[in-house]
Amino acid sequence: MAQITADSINITVDGELAEAQVGETVLTVCRRMGKDIPTLCHHEGVEPYAACRVCLVEVTAGARQELVPSCQYPVSDGLVIQTDSQAVRDARRVVLELLLARCPKSDVVVDLARRYGVTETPYPTDDPDETCILCGLCVRVCEDVLGVGAIGFADRGIDREVGVPFDEASEVCIGCGACVAVCPTGHVCSIDDGLVRRMETWKTELELEECEVCGRPFATVKQLDHIRGLLPEHVPLNRICPVCRRSQAVQRLSEACSIVVDNLGATAGQDGIENLKSL
Ligand code: SF4
Ligand code: FES
Numbered sequence: 001m002a003q004i005t006a007d008s009i010n011i012t013v014d015g016e017l018a019e020a021q022v023g024e025t026v027l028t029v030c031r032r033m034g035k036d037i038p039t040l041c042h043h044e045g046v047e048p049y050a051a052c053r054v055c056l057v058e059v060t061a062g063a064r065q066e067l068v069p070s071c072q073y074p075v076s077d078g079l080v081i082q083t084d085s086q087a088v089r090d091a092r093r094v095v096l097e098l099l100l101a102r103c104p105k106s107d108v109v110v111d112l113a114r115r116y117g118v119t120e121t122p123y124p125t126d127d128p129d130e131t132c133i134l135c136g137l138c139v140r141v142c143e144d145v146l147g148v149g150a151i152g153f154a155d156r157g158i159d160r161e162v163g164v165p166f167d168e169a170s171e172v173c174i175g176c177g178a179c180v181a182v183c184p185t186g187h188v189c190s191i192d193d194g195l196v197r198r199m200e201t202w203k204t205e206l207e208l209e210e211c212e213v214c215g216r217p218f219a220t221v222k223q224l225d226h227i228r229g230l231l232p233e234h235v236p237l238n239r240i241c242p243v244c245r246r247s248q249a250v251q252r253l254s255e256a257c258s259i260v261v262d263n264l265g266a267t268a269g270q271d272g273i274e275n276l277k278s279l
Helices: 026-032 086-102 107-115 137-145 178-182 221-230 242-277
Strands: 008-013 016-021 056-061 064-069 080-082 152-154 161-163 191-193 196-199 204-210 217-220
Touching: 008 026, 026 056, 056 086, 064 086, 086 107, 137 152, 137 178, 204 221, 217 221
Parallel strands: 008 080
Antiparallel strands: 008 016, 056 064, 056 080, 152 161, 191 196, 196 204, 204 217
């Protein structure tokens, strides 16, 4: 539930009164209320871009009523929102027909379309093997979150696509895999092969570094250099994989617990030690 503050405003969602905070989006508030609104181009970690339009809802503000992308639309006092009206369902169906025409084999698109009763599309398909919905998540995470900017949009209209400049191996890609993680359709993929990470979609290969503890390749050299550049000079960069880092943390925690148990035991006597150790 939203905390009531000086910035609290009142809205209505599907006939239910709700508190929201100035600056929140309709999607954030509706999801907090448990509303089922589909999204494809939305990710908490990046600024909304409203590319896919599957999150459309109907809003009424004063005399104005319109369909808006909930992931980007800010709440305002008195706003009335319908998340599942006939107009919303019809609009989402059209959006899904268009997405299905673009990516007829994408499981994510096919499954979502089916949820709205869309199993075929009246629109023409340009490339039956296309799996990119042009949501721009990969571009935004690379540029805005990581500050790398290795990928971008090229061309316009039906030729619009995401990729690396000139469709050649990228000089600036650090191979961090953030684009793989955020891509909603699985269009972006990478493969680790020995000491090489191949960013297949971007035709780029990067050298992997081995964990100082277990020796497993775990991150690219460029990725670690990038992180090094972001850290203050006095903060050391451990070249240790997440698995070893976790096990080191568990080890430290267990050592700290033993010290606490021993100290408590010293004041509780031998019985106390046995009781504490059996916990
Ligand atoms: S590659 Fe994936 S994340 Fe990037 S625009 Fe296409 S669908 Fe979106
Ligand atoms: S999730 Fe809102 S437009 Fe894509």
